[in-house]
Amino acid sequence: MIYTVTLNPSVDYIVEVEQFELGSLNRTVADTKFPGGKGINVSRVMKRLAVESNALGFIGGFTGKFVEDFLNLEKIPSNFVKVSGDTRINIKLKTEVESEINGLGPNISEDQLTEFFEIFQKMTREDIVVLAGSIPGTLPSSIYKEIIAVCKEKEIKVVADVSGDALKEVISEKPYLIKPNHHELGELFNTEIQSVEEALVYGKKLVKQGVKHVIVSLAEKGALLITENNSYVANVPKGKVLNSVGAGDSVVGGFISAISKDYSIEEAFKIGVAAGSATAFSMELCTKQKIEELLPYIEVNEVKGEER
Numbered sequence: 001m002i003y004t005v006t007l008n009p010s011v012d013y014i015v016e017v018e019q020f021e022l023g024s025l026n027r028t029v030a031d032t033k034f035p036g037g038k039g040i041n042v043s044r045v046m047k048r049l050a051v052e053s054n055a056l057g058f059i060g061g062f063t064g065k066f067v068e069d070f071l072n073l074e075k076i077p078s079n080f081v082k083v084s085g086d087t088r089i090n091i092k093l094k095t096e097v098e099s100e101i102n103g104l105g106p107n108i109s110e111d112q113l114t115e116f117f118e119i120f121q122k123m124t125r126e127d128i129v130v131l132a133g134s135i136p137g138t139l140p141s142s143i144y145k146e147i148i149a150v151c152k153e154k155e156i157k158v159v160a161d162v163s164g165d166a167l168k169e170v171i172s173e174k175p176y177l178i179k180p181n182h183h184e185l186g187e188l189f190n191t192e193i194q195s196v197e198e199a200l201v202y203g204k205k206l207v208k209q210g211v212k213h214v215i216v217s218l219a220e221k222g223a224l225l226i227t228e229n230n231s232y233v234a235n236v237p238k239g240k241v242l243n244s245v246g247a248g249d250s251v252v253g254g255f256i257s258a259i260s261k262d263y264s265i266e267e268a269f270k271i272g273v274a275a276g277s278a279t280a281f282s283m284e285l286c287t288k289q290k291i292e293e294l295l296p297y298i299e300v301n302e303v304k305g306e307e308r
């Protein structure tokens with residue numbers, strides 16, 4: 001089983017406003033709500049690729065019910081620990097540019113954290129655990145390290161789509177896969193990464209530190225897959241970006257879905273990139289059909305020679 005962990009799920013409230021004016025009454029021209037949080041997005045994308053997963057994390061209030069009901073509707077099993085506060089609402093404001101306001105999230109008690117860890121007892125080395133998204137304020141910043149320690153004991157593969165200090169903690173545990181975008185990768189090395197070539201240099205440093213697979217996404221500039229023995233670069237198809245929320249999670253969802261169906265890592269990488277772009281070109285998360293439409297426009301090439 002693939003378990004996705006969303007410590008801080010969200011209701012993503014996507015609002016479209018023309019000529020947004022700070023300090024004034026603005027009315028939306030369109031708005032919609034989806035269950036969100038990175039792990040939940042990964043589960044939803046995998047479901048569309050007919051790969052089952054189980055969504056874990058903490059959920060509460062009327063907003064938490066919205067998320068749980070939505071996943072039930074999509075027949076995505078979940079095993080959330082119930083908390084008393086409301087699951088957060090993350091605002092995705094689309095005007096001339098995309099801006100985000102992500103909520104704090106509810107308090108999580110010691111007992112609820114204990115209940116969460118009990119779920120890992122039934123997991124086995126056949127399972128995969130996906131850690132994705134930010135850590136709620138009331139959980140220790142070491143939480144991902146603690147989860148990975150439990151996974152390591154059971155030889156469970158760990159995949160992570162996290163950023164900032166949490167990403168540093170995860171890297172030191174040598175996970176199976178991480179998926180930073182180029183901004184998150186640059187942040188790790190206190191630098192700005194602008195090109196695939198630069199990203200390759202820094203991504204390889206993470207593989208040298210023991211991360212098994214590093215996918216670096218660079219939005220419209222392309223994407224990289226770096227492993228101990230090979231590096232691959234992919235272009236991304238051209239298209240009109242409608243909503244990039246969940247694009248990174250779609251790369252993870254597409255990649256893991258393909259790996260779970262025994263595709264080669266090169267093919268899995270291509271499917272991951274197609275899933276990312278398919279989401280970016282949609283108002284909602286990608287569909288299987290949209291991914292298949294984009295696959296022919298994506299080329300994956302192995303990086304040869306010195307820069308490998």
Ligand SMILES: Nc1ncnc2c1ncn2[C@@H]1O[C@H](COP(=O)(O)OP(=O)(O)O)[C@@H](O)[C@H]1O
Pocket residue numbers: 180181182217218219220222223236237238239241244246247248249251272273274275276277278280
């Ligand atoms: N402007 C774009 N054109 C085409 N594909 C895009 C674009 N922006 C994002 N994507 C797709 O979404 C994936 C993840 O986007 P990116 O912004 O790099 O990650 P994140 O969402 O994690 O910040 C990219 O690898 C690509 O496949």
Ligand SMILES: O=P(O)(O)OC[C@H]1O[C@](O)(COP(=O)(O)O)[C@@H](O)[C@@H]1O
Pocket residue numbers: 008010012035036037038041090100102132133134135244245246247248249250
């Ligand atoms: O666009 P991405 O990076 O794939 O992830 C989008 C998801 O991340 C979120 O912005 C949450 O991110 P954080 O957990 O880092 O706060 C959700 O609102 C949204 O569903």
